[in-house]
Amino acid sequence: MPMRNVTLRQMRVFAAVAQYRSFTRAARELHLTQPAISQQIKLLETEIGLPLLEHVGRQIHLTDAGDELLRYASQVNDLLRDAGESLAAMRGLRRGVLKLGAVSTAKYFAPSLLSAFAPAYPEVTIRFTVGNREEIIQQLASNQIDLVIMGRPPRELVTVAEPFAKHPLVIIASPRHPLANKRRIPLQRLGSERFIIREEGSGTRASMEHVFRERGVPIHPAMEVSSNETIKQAVMAGMGLGFISIHTVGLELATGKLVILNVAGLPLIRDWYVIHLRDKRLSPITAAFRSFLLEQGATIIRKAAEENKPIPLETT
Structure with a gap:
């Protein structure tokens, strides 16, 4: 029987x-x-009957069998x-590894949650990964992370x-912008403005594209960037407007470096989701953090936002 004599130690060493x-x-x-280490790899390759690693110069690469x-x-x-964590939980111990991923916008409040x-x-050892949406979805799919915080569930998984x-998602501007002190600005009025927008x-x-398309308003990009920080800096410099999560701009609002435009029908209210693969068996620690988010996450995020004293969300 193939791999009958493979040991857990060999698998751990190979990994x-x-x-x-x-x-x-x-x-x-x-x-x-x-x-x-070399001996365990040789024993494993002998048992399997295929090479798992190959050396190219000083570099080690996986063969197809190794992959x-x-x-x-x-x-x-x-x-x-997971077995160790489950047994530890039965003994009343609270240890394990929490592998959490978050899209870049969530990094502004995720530390408060943790x-x-x-x-x-x-x-508990916390492994926290931040990336753009595509990177986080890829890591979730490959089982590198167990839970994800993001604003839109992935359709591909x-x-x-x-x-x-x-x-809440809002439109930000420099305090010097002509619309900074206007009230009830029609979204159509922004069709002639330039925007600093996030990447595809x-x-x-x-x-942003959904709400503008829904109301028939064109978007004119001044620049496409891959981070919220760059959007904020560009807007502060007067390069255009930004469409952004209010959770990313608390400090800038509090210090008067940015303002939220009072646009009719905004802010756009979406949800933050905690997500895991449907077939994933959550470890006790991962399940505990998931329950914690569902029970206390909203309150903690709200308190963290209040500490920065952002302007009220209502656009009356």
Whole structure:
């Protein structure tokens, strides 16, 4: 029977070498000697009957067989981790690894959520990844992260998506902009303005395009950028207007560097979602954080926003 004699240690060693592309780094991470790492890889290749690694100069690459085995080695390691956390929970211990991903807009409040959650779980290791929408979806699909915070559930994956907080989107301007002190500005009036917009694939951009298209208003980009920080800096410099999450501009509003335009029908209220793959078996720590978001996330985000004293959302 193929792989009958493969051991968990061999799979763990192989996964480490595949991750770091280095026998030396894998040995250091696993607290083994480099000869011990080499021996485990040779035994594994002998048992499988196929080469898993190839050396090109000083670089280590996975063969096709190595790529295939890595998928299963990662699953084995995840299952062992989940089993350990489940058994620890049964013993009353609160430890484990929380692998959380968030789209870049959520990075402004995610630390407040983690800070409120962490004290009850001092032995938990938190691995927090921030990226654009496409990067986070890819990491979710490849099981690199267990939970995701984003504003629009991915259609390309089968997931469980649960809303836990409101997500207002607004139009920002420099305080020197001619419309800065106007009230009830028709959205159509902005059809002649230039906008600093997010890149293709961004959830914020998709929301902007939807609301403008729905009302028949054209968008004239002055610049396309890949970060909210660049949008804010460009708007402060007077290069155009920005369509952005209010959660990203609290400090700039409080210090008077930016203003929210009083546009009729805005802010656009969306939801923040906590998302995981439908077939994913959540570890006790991951399930605990998910429940924490659903129960307390909205309150924590609101309090964090109030500390920055943003202007009221209502556009009366």
